[in-house]
Amino acid sequence: MKIVDVKLGMLKVPLITPFKTALRTVEYVEDVVVMLETDTGHIGYGNAPATAVITGDTHGSVIEAIRTVFTPRLLNRSVSDLNRLTREVNAAMINNTSAKAAVEIALYDLFAQSYNAPLYRILGGGDNSLTTDITVSVDYIDKMVADAENAVERGFEILKLKVGKDIGLDIERIKAVYSAVKGRALLRLDANQGWRPKEAVLAIRSLEDAGVMLELIEQPVKAADLEGMRYISERVKTPIMADESIFGPLEVMEVIRRRVADIINIKLMKTGGISSALKIADIAGLYDFECMVGCMLETSIGVSAAAHVAAAKSPVVSKLDLDVPSLCQYDPVVGGATYKDADIILNETPGLGIEKIEGLQLLK
Numbered sequence: 001m002k003i004v005d006v007k008l009g010m011l012k013v014p015l016i017t018p019f020k021t022a023l024r025t026v027e028y029v030e031d032v033v034v035m036l037e038t039d040t041g042h043i044g045y046g047n048a049p050a051t052a053v054i055t056g057d058t059h060g061s062v063i064e065a066i067r068t069v070f071t072p073r074l075l076n077r078s079v080s081d082l083n084r085l086t087r088e089v090n091a092a093m094i095n096n097t098s099a100k101a102a103v104e105i106a107l108y109d110l111f112a113q114s115y116n117a118p119l120y121r122i123l124g125g126g127d128n129s130l131t132t133d134i135t136v137s138v139d140y141i142d143k144m145v146a147d148a149e150n151a152v153e154r155g156f157e158i159l160k161l162k163v164g165k166d167i168g169l170d171i172e173r174i175k176a177v178y179s180a181v182k183g184r185a186l187l188r189l190d191a192n193q194g195w196r197p198k199e200a201v202l203a204i205r206s207l208e209d210a211g212v213m214l215e216l217i218e219q220p221v222k223a224a225d226l227e228g229m230r231y232i233s234e235r236v237k238t239p240i241m242a243d244e245s246i247f248g249p250l251e252v253m254e255v256i257r258r259r260v261a262d263i264i265n266i267k268l269m270k271t272g273g274i275s276s277a278l279k280i281a282d283i284a285g286l287y288d289f290e291c292m293v294g295c296m297l298e299t300s301i302g303v304s305a306a307a308h309v310a311a312a313k314s315p316v317v318s319k320l321d322l323d324v325p326s327l328c329q330y331d332p333v334v335g336g337a338t339y340k341d342a343d344i345i346l347n348e349t350p351g352l353g354i355e356k357i358e359g360l361q362l363l364k
């Protein structure tokens with residue numbers, strides 16, 4: 001199976017409600033979609049959102065990287081050379097992790113299709129039934145409580161509250177949502193780098209003292225502030241998760257060795273795709289470290305690829321934040337994994353199982 005063409009398209013899907021974090025507010029999910037076509041008539045799909053505030057990637061940078069750097073390395077190459085291809089894509093340029101992820105997802109999709117097996121089985125198997133949390137955007141207290149209630153009614157048992165806008169107000173937000181859903185849903189927080197280390201310790205301790213039980217707190221401080229994150233981890237009981245602080249395996253080793261955080265959030269758009277995500281899970285496993293598999297605000301192409309990785313890397317991957325299909329008004333991807341509120345089912349079709357993508361605007 002040889003790659004004979006690389007096509008690109010844009011895919012835009014409206015959200016049910018705006019997605020608001022300490023870093024940004026967005027109303028749409030918008031991906032660059034890559035399609036690797038083979039001489040056998042197969043298509044491998046991959047995607048890349050433009051999460052410039054986290055990865056530095058824009059739609060323009062993704063398109064340019066794929067067209068000028070990766071495409072010449074992919075054309076006329078055999079899909080069976082997967083490891084060599086992913087090594088070459090990774091070595092071809094630094095950073096640009098979302099563009100690399102898009103290409104890797106498509107390559108793994110094709111590789112699994114070439115063996116007529118679903119991707120998670122090629123990655124080592126596992127359980128095809130997964131459960132995700134759902135994100136509640138940072139907002140007015142009443143809106144967050146209403147969104148949390150609505151999520152619980154939809155059957156979500158884990159809610160990820162976005163905070164990090166104003167730590168005093170965040171405490172009120174968290175307490176209000178906690179008392180509204182107590183006993184019905186577990187809360188995890190994501191501050192998206194919005195807090196400072198000392199104030200974070202005071203805030204988390206005050207929540208602990210008030211009996212507010214939190215599963216974990218994701219990326220409380222700036223991505224580069226590993227010492228700040230360690231300062232917090234050493235002083236609170238609630239587990240701390242590193243997200244924006246870690247992209248690839250080297251950063252993960254640093255976080256684990258220095259005990260900067262208790263848990264790691266693996267996202268394909270940070271790792272540059274599946275090959276490094278697998279390495280991270282294996283490194284974490286060596287140290288008996290827990291991982292979550294998360295996603296950016298991206299379409300179900302990448303979310304499904306992440307779900308296949310999560311299935312294959314359980315139990316090191318013990319938590320999922322793969323909620324974007326549940327945040328969108330509809331899913332334009334036909335075939336592949338099915339999303340029904342908190343439940344994700346990986347079906348047995350080869351690769352990612354994508355049949356077609358509705359509303360895809362092909363790029364010239």
Ligand SMILES: C[C@H](N)C(=O)N[C@H](CCC(=O)O)C(=O)O
Nearest residue numbers: 051135243294295296297321323
């Ligand atoms: C969508 C997912 N639940 C999530 O919250 N991801 C964010 C980053 C999303 C973005 O800004 O695109 C995270 O974990 O920080």
Ligand SMILES: [Mg+2]
Nearest residue numbers: 190218219243
């Ligand atoms: Mg996060």
